[in-house]
Amino acid sequence: MELGASRRRVPWGDLLVALGVLALGGFxxxxxxxxxxxxxxxxxxxxxFPILVGVALLVxxxxxxxxxLRGVRGVPEDAEDxxxxxxxxxxxxxVIGATLALHALLVGRLGFVxxxxxxxxxxxxxxxxxxxxxxxxxxxxxxxxxxLAFTKLxxxxxxxxxxxx
Amino acid sequence: MIETLExxxxxxxxxxxxxxxxxxxxxxxxxxxxxxxxxxxxxxxxALLLPVTxxxxxxxxxxxxxxxxxxxxxxGSTTSILLNTPGESASIITAIEGNQMARRGRGAAALATAxxxxxxxxxxxxxxxxxxxxxxxxxxxxFGPADYFALMVLAFTTVTAVLGSSLLRGLTSLFFGIxxxxxxxxxxxxxxxxxxxxLELLDGISVIIVAVGLFAVGxxxxxxxxxxxxxxxVEAIKGSIWMSREEWARSWRPWIRGALLGFPLGxxxxxxxxxxxxxxxxxxxxxxxxPEEFGKxxxxxxxxxxxxxxxxxxxxxxxxxxxxxxTSATAAIMLAxxxxxxxxxxxxxxxxxxxxxxxxxxxxxxxxxxxxxxNLPLVGIWVRLLTIPRPLLYAGILVFATLGVYSxxxxxxxxxxxxxxxFVGFLMRRFGFPVAPAVIGMILGPLAEQQFRRALSISQxxxxxxxxxxxxxxxxIVAALALVVxxxxxxxxxxxxxxxxxxxxxx
Numbered sequence: 001m002e003l004g005a006s007r008r009r010v011p012w013g014d015l016l017v018a019l020g021v022l023a024l025g026g027f028x029x030x031x032x033x034x035x036x037x038x039x040x041x042x043x044x045x046x047x048x049f050p051i052l053v054g055v056a057l058l059v060x061x062x063x064x065x066x067x068x069l070r071g072v073r074g075v076p077e078d079a080e081d082x083x084x085x086x087x088x089x090x091x092x093x094x095v096i097g098a099t100l101a102l103h104a105l106l107v108g109r110l111g112f113v114x115x116x117x118x119x120x121x122x123x124x125x126x127x128x129x130x131x132x133x134x135x136x137x138x139x140x141x142x143x144x145x146x147x148l149a150f151t152k153l154x155x156x157x158x159x160x161x162x163x164x165x
Numbered sequence: 166m167i168e169t170l171e172x173x174x175x176x177x178x179x180x181x182x183x184x185x186x187x188x189x190x191x192x193x194x195x196x197x198x199x200x201x202x203x204x205x206x207x208x209x210x211x212a213l214l215l216p217v218t219x220x221x222x223x224x225x226x227x228x229x230x231x232x233x234x235x236x237x238x239x240x241g242s243t244t245s246i247l248l249n250t251p252g253e254s255a256s257i258i259t260a261i262e263g264n265q266m267a268r269r270g271r272g273a274a275a276l277a278t279a280x281x282x283x284x285x286x287x288x289x290x291x292x293x294x295x296x297x298x299x300x301x302x303x304x305x306x307x308f309g310p311a312d313y314f315a316l317m318v319l320a321f322t323t324v325t326a327v328l329g330s331s332l333l334r335g336l337t338s339l340f341f342g343i344x345x346x347x348x349x350x351x352x353x354x355x356x357x358x359x360x361x362x363x364l365e366l367l368d369g370i371s372v373i374i375v376a377v378g379l380f381a382v383g384x385x386x387x388x389x390x391x392x393x394x395x396x397x398x399v400e401a402i403k404g405s406i407w408m409s410r411e412e413w414a415r416s417w418r419p420w421i422r423g424a425l426l427g428f429p430l431g432x433x434x435x436x437x438x439x440x441x442x443x444x445x446x447x448x449x450x451x452x453x454x455x456p457e458e459f460g461k462x463x464x465x466x467x468x469x470x471x472x473x474x475x476x477x478x479x480x481x482x483x484x485x486x487x488x489x490x491x492t493s494a495t496a497a498i499m500l501a502x503x504x505x506x507x508x509x510x511x512x513x514x515x516x517x518x519x520x521x522x523x524x525x526x527x528x529x530x531x532x533x534x535x536x537x538x539x540n541l542p543l544v545g546i547w548v549r550l551l552t553i554p555r556p557l558l559y560a561g562i563l564v565f566a567t568l569g570v571y572s573x574x575x576x577x578x579x580x581x582x583x584x585x586x587x588f589v590g591f592l593m594r595r596f597g598f599p600v601a602p603a604v605i606g607m608i609l610g611p612l613a614e615q616q617f618r619r620a621l622s623i624s625q626x627x628x629x630x631x632x633x634x635x636x637x638x639x640x641x642i643v644a645a646l647a648l649v650v651x652x653x654x655x656x657x658x659x660x661x662x663x664x665x666x667x668x669x670x671x672x
Contacts, residue, residue, distance in 0.1 A: 050344075100563075112568075
């Protein structure tokens with residue numbers, strides 16, 4: 001099922017992800033071994049599952065690296081709205097990623113409504129919707145409606161920020 | 166039998182109060198909407214609603230969640246009939262025949278047989294659930310910790326083996342999820358694990374953050390990376406939604422066969438709705454008097470798989486309610502919802518919270534009926550959801566994702582965790598790692614560890630406890646087979662292929 005098109009060329013993305021799995025396994029194993037456990041308690045103590053997870057991820061990581069070196073690629077998932085023939089384009093991922101980072105930075109300062117309006121516009125921009133006069137009002141209306149519904153009706157707390165809400 | 170009927174009647178007396186009818190209606194409507202919309206599904210919706218329902222009555226919440234779960238199944242079929250892009254894997258089959266029917270001007274009949282079939286199968290399966298759940302729960306009472314642990318291992322391996330195309334990638338995803346579940350204070354020893362020295366992680370990573378990150382943020386990033394810019398054609402609904410006599414005659418047997426196929430397969434710990442839909446399609450194709458129509462819009466090819474799909478959804482609830490074992494991502498999130506209310510699904514749930522269990526089961530009948538009404542005459546309204554511009558849709562999904570997580574505790578750390586996990590979800594999709602095993606691993610992992618340690622403390626640290634109890638041993642053997650058999654079959658298929666290629670070259 002997972003034999004990719006090119007057999008010889010090493011898929012660098014797959015290899016990087018495989019190395020990431022290895023690193024994750026190392027992290028879990030190291031954390032497990034750092035736990036201090038009373039000897040009498042060792043078998044039923046808090047270490048067994050962490051060690052299991054660490055070792056399992058290391059084994060999976062080795063197998064994934066081996067696969068990547070043989071040129072095996074993972075099969076990208078299918079979804080609605082996906083162009084099956086398209087190569088992954090990292091620009092929209094970067095745009096949306098930056099938008100999310102900005103949102104985490106601003107939500108406490110600008111308040112929920114304004115920062116979420118920016119979030120809405122940024123994600124739409126990642127999907128190639130450049131008409132700001134279209135995304136700004138929709139985003140603002142949605143954020144405001146959600147804010148009011150959550151704070152006034154459901155009694156949850158969200159930061160008002162600079163707006164006098 | 167009589168007791169069950171009495172309990173069910175009692176359940177109806179709870180489900181039919183006007184408040185609960187309202188919650189059920191809200192649930193099935195939301196479920197239909199998220200089932201139709203791409204990029205958002207029942208698992209994500211329930212996860213997003215968890216913080217909101219925290220203050221709600223648990224019975225009302227679960228009636229709504231069940232409505233979302235069933236509604237998502239109905240809505241999914243509408244999308245796959247009218248758009249030629251299979252979304253969730255359980256609808257791939259419907260997309261083949263249903264979309265062909267829609268293109269040949271029989272879209273209304275396809276929608277009708279899908280909706281009525283879903284209703285018939287959903288009702289049959291809910292009835293089976295009603296009568297099978299109590300004896301199964303009683304059986305579950307005999308399970309010891311070792312048996313439970315073995316059962317969870319079985320659920321892990323089958324879910325991993327069934328979902329996704331690569332066992333290795335599924336296992337990686339599963340162990341990543343179990344690892345996420347380990348973060349926080351270990352309740353038995355009081356030790357902090359993987360908290361990186363921060364206070365925020367002492368309570369562990371919230372299931373909501375992981376689910377919303379993997380589903381909403383991960384999916385949005387992934388779709389953006391390979392976004393289909395050309396607008397999609399939504400097939401217009403042509404024909405009458407009242408099926409002709411011939412269409413009824415060709416539909417009712419596939420409905421019933423689909424229900425009988427889907428329910429048990431959904432209920433096995435190897436759950437999920439994909440396999441029953443494929444099996445039902447194959448069966449209908451073999452039994453049909455007009456097999457040549459298959460691939461060109463055969464109504465049996467919509468009726469059977471859609472019925473199987475819905476029956477499997479009810480089947481998934483059997484191990485969830487009676488044993489506390491989730492076999493799909495949505496079921497795992499529902500398990501997390503039970504935990505939020507301090508409830509543990511399993512054999513004791515039937516005696517400790519009979520109002521909840523029977524109110525929930527009764528509401529499944531009610532919800533199914535509502536969905537039939539909601540989806541048949543009103544389908545034209547739902548279809549308009551498909552024309553929402555995608556940039557605005559995905560932007561909206563991320564607004565709700567952020568809102569759901571931020572409202573947990575107004576914490577920026579939560580948001581950053583959400584976005585980081587979302588990026589992991591993107592990578593998983595991009596490089597072919599199935600997401601569901603990670604969610605199931607995260608939610609079921611801590612329970613498995615608990616049972617594991619309980620079993621070992623009873624046996625005083627002797628690992629043989631897992632292999633000396635017949636039940637636990639059997640379950641572990643089946644779990645091992647679930648991992649090994651697909652690999653062996655794969656190797657055999659590859660050898661056969663190599664031999665054929667060799668023969669072709671020689672000849």
